[in-house]
Amino acid sequence: HKKKDKKKLPLIIPILLYHGSRPFNAPKNLWALFSDPKLAKQLMGGDYKLIDLQSMSDDDIKQKQYVGMLE
Structure with missing residues (x-):
């Protein structure tokens, strides 16, 4: 969809x-399909977690070498 130069994603029903x-x-x-529906809705229905490697220094990335990419 993004390759068609659209600004927004279509609604999925x-x-x-x-x-x-x-x-x-x-x-x-x-949400009722998860063991913790309230937490699932919060984590999956809200803003996504952004890890912006472009804004991080190489030293910051190296300091978190084991969990940095999964943070």
Whole structure:
């Protein structure tokens, strides 16, 4: 989508089509599928964590060599 020079991503509407032999009984809310729904919604529904390597010095990156990329 970004290659088409669009400024914003399109809205994605989750739709589930179920064709089972038994009634559907799973949660209909994405967050309810996680062991901690409130935390999942907070982490996945809010702003993403940005690690801007461009703004960090090489020394800062090297100091965190084991966890720096996963921070």
